[in-house]
Amino acid sequence: MKMKKFINNPENLAVELLEGMAAAYADKIKLEDGKIVARAKPKAQDKVAVITLGGAGHEPALSGFVGEGMLDASVVGDIFAAPNAPAVLNALRKFKRDAGILLVVLNHAGDVMSSNMAMKMAQREGIKVKPVLVAEDISAGLDAPKADRRGLAGCIPLIKVAGAAAEEGKSLDEVCRIAESFNSKIATLAVAMTGCTHPQNGTPISELADDEMEIGMGQHGEGGGGRTKILTADETAKTMFKNLAKALGVKSGDRLFVIINGTGASSPMELAVVFRAVKKCAEEIGAAVAGGIIDELLTVQEMAGYQMILCVLDAESEKYLKAKSNAPYWTCLGE
């Protein structure tokens, strides 16, 4: 099948990309046991460790956010496939500590299965670990149960908030509470103009007609159902913002943090135009955009589109969101 990508043997893709990242940012991150990305300088043992797991192919997420103030480690599976339970257990053993471990799990079937099995085995060994499930995608509908919602790029600000709280020395219960509180104030919706190809087998995922776009597209190209003819940046952003604001119950006076996360093939130019539209939408309902990011944090190969992430801030989350981090791909905020 025709696929234009700079790759070698597809079977080695996940390891090779992690080796590349670790080589480029060797002062910040290192690769352990094949596919665990950890901090070059480990955090003190008396602080809560924050770990996540997930498939590769979404770079820089999740491993690009390992660093001071964010993750202690990310456990990587294969392209678009969760790491297996023994791999997650191995990471939990490595980071075993009295302070405990927060495991950030994105709501995808494979990730949830592996983390549940690994946590069960870890707890049997006396490892203190608590999960936080990110399921902030609203494309399944505003009344959809959490189990039916996917975890999208909203995991990145959540990792930022939880990571900063852990760095500050908060207890596991406190870090959990702070993470869950922020978790309930994030919502994400994605839009795609094109599908993408699976980089290991060249399979086209979710093909869209030349004049179509789809609101609700997931991060492996799974559809969300909202196919329409292509709309302008403002029209698209308005539709998405309206649903996100409704999901979060945004009201006049709220302070919002907005992320426009490019999924691979939409230019920074387009993403900036979208951000402008979101700011206008927020102002129309009396809410303020107190900060934001235009970047590629979590990508879907060469998919054209973006994920719009809305976070309703409070004093606590704003402080942690804006705290310093040296994670290689968290380049936007902090003094």
Add this chain to the structure above:
Amino acid sequence: MQNLNLESLKKMFALAASTISENEAELCRLDAACGDGDHGVAIKGALCAAHEALQSAADLKNGICDAGFAAMSNSNGSTSSIYGSLLMGVSDGVKDGAESLSAEELASAFQAGLDSMRATVKGDVGDKTVFDALIPAIEAMRGANSVSELFERAAAAAKKGAESTRNLRARFGRAHNLAEKSVGTLDPGAVSNAMIF
């Protein structure tokens, strides 16, 4: 075959691993219709690892447990957890030091495997997942008079269950996000399960 011993189990896994390997591309193609086209790779990884681990096994109970752990460790995504927890659960249902299993003992071991898997993996018949083949297959095992009959019944039920996924709407896994689009395609996990039996 009246009873199942370690030698015949090894042969069955060899056959299952080679059947899945031959059909790797076909399973990927099915998966691409409503997933991301990698199921063939994942199930081949799990089955081949289980087969290899079993070859050096000295007894049934530990052999099946090792096969389950190998399936879990050498594959990624949901497939690793599904087959890993199933096989390790089956092993829990086998008596220590058992040299062979009657059809009745094997059926109850599979039931233990299913129970253990369902503690980790959500889903039921009708959700367009591996369960559509696996649950009827394990139910069909009950009451078989020989191990040969048990696997014949399981294979027929799994095949029928896999076929039934064509008209189902996905409720779990990645395909559930495709909702109506998934109707009309076979679930690759159910199909590969039918091939294994």
